[in-house]
Amino acid sequence: MGVEFIYPEFEVVRNSSRCIACRVCERQCANEVHSYDPDERVMLSDESKCVNCQRCVSLCPTRALKIVKSDCTFRENANWQSDTIKEIYKQANSGGVLLSSMGNPKMLPVYWDKILINASQVTNPSIDPLREPMETRVFLGKKPRSIERDEGGKIKNNLTPQLELSMPVMFSAMSYGSISYNAHKSLAEAATRLGICYNTGEGGLHEDFYVYGPNTIVQVASGRFGVFADYLDAGAAIEIKMGQGAKPGIGGHLPGKKIVGDVSRTRMIPEGSDAISPAPHHDIYSIEDLRQLVYSLKEATQYKKPVIVKVAAVHNIAAIASGIARSGADIIAIDGFRGGTGAAPTRIRDNVGIPIELALAACDRRLREEGIRNDVSLVVGGSIRSASDVIKAVALGADACYVATAALLALGCHLCRTCHTGNCNWGIATQRPELVKRLNPETGAERLYNLMTAWRHEIKELMGGMGINSIEALRGNRLMLRGVNMTEKELEILGISHAGE
């Protein structure tokens, strides 16, 4: 019906003088955009099904394909942009909540891009990382307040469990179920080779991946899927997920059709049943309740593993972080509003939460002011896109960063943002066996390893330029940062000076 029609967002442009009708595009498109007409011996396309994942473009052997944004246009104005108009039409058609995937796409400020990094000139020497040692290793966990000695004067080991990382980056939580077996295997394998950690998300740990335990963070979320003694014992650290940056305040929902075979067994729920993670943990209504869960998990693992509490960056995040630090958690993970997701209600993804840069600076300052900064490590996530974002985060007080979207891009993701359909052509956000096999974990792990190795080189270069030779010396070193295009208030919250000052 005409009133329901929405013109397709993308157009498939096929250069007929280059197309050899090999039908690779047709075989590779799970959305069934391409088809072959044997009478005319030409390829046809139905662009209304195209999500612009670029799979066909990437595999076309003669570069005959490109996907372009349709220029069919509404009569937009500054207030009524075409996305807004389309959303109204969609809701008028369906009566439902709009769903989206990946992070907040709105034109909200990216503070990383307004922060500039210092370098040494003349009076203090810069360091060449190719000639001199440069330490990128970090330890996450509570640090002792003082040195204690026994009667003989020897130093007592009063160090609580620490998470050792070769560089201040980890792969953040993505559950088995929301992403595929091969995507998980790629992350686990790469984390092990890199000496960092990946995170199971809330879907439990597949039995094949227990071997990667020393580089695994096991998550306990509100649905408690797949949580049992062996699972907790398997990981290097345990993460309690209170919130997620892409959808603060709400839970998760993995549709029953994705709960098949191993996903069902790993989550320990029947096949075909919806996996619903409640919005709150039903046993946590206060910091005291959180403390009970933190200590239950520590008790269950003989106090051998650090416990992480992950929260979304929201308005009173500094006070929340202070509470978490007092709950006995060893590490606080804060997820900013640009963080990704397999599926979230569009309105929540686009309007709830605050930028991670401000949340990080506020939490670091608050914890220092209260004298409890050394009781916890701070990990931040929510669209850390590059080595310079990592450097800026560390200088604002972070102990390490969580990356997920960048990791998925390394695996082939083209940010088409239709994870919720389960038809991921790159074999990442899908459980369909014929699509899952498209991601060979050998290639996946190699590409993740390459990406992180590249970042490590860049981190060393940037640190060297500042005349700093270890992450420890950069942490919270706000003198290395300057802001541009920011108000006094923004600079005050970040605790940095304006460029030129």
Added chain:
Amino acid sequence: MKRVVVNEKWCLGCHLCEYNCAFSNSGMKDMVKALKGRDIFPRIRVEDGGDITFAVSCRHCKDAICVKSCISGALSKKDGVVTIDKSKCVGCYTCILVCPYGAITNDGEGAVQKCELCLSTTAGTPACVAGCPNRALTLDDDDIETADARG
């Protein structure tokens, strides 16, 4: 023993190997010019059937039955690679009949064709291996004698 091996676990059935093979053996510089509007006769074929797909090409058997059966001496083994000298081939197709893998085919011009690992066309890696998007195809370059290598 050099030969192209497939791991069906990673074969997507995209058939790119067939087109890369046909292009590589066309002797032309441009894929569009070489393949556009033509039926292709690749030396590697993807077996398609239900959930499993895998590409098959010459196994370069150690004791190659095709070489033994060749009545004109067109097929021979050179440095472990079963090669065809088309100038000697008389088109009797005995090799096609005896090959247990179906890896030898009619070249459309009276002789036969088979995978020669792109030795005469590109340096190093065969085109099917180089172009495989999921590393399902690899060039096996060890001397281990496996069951099917005995042919």
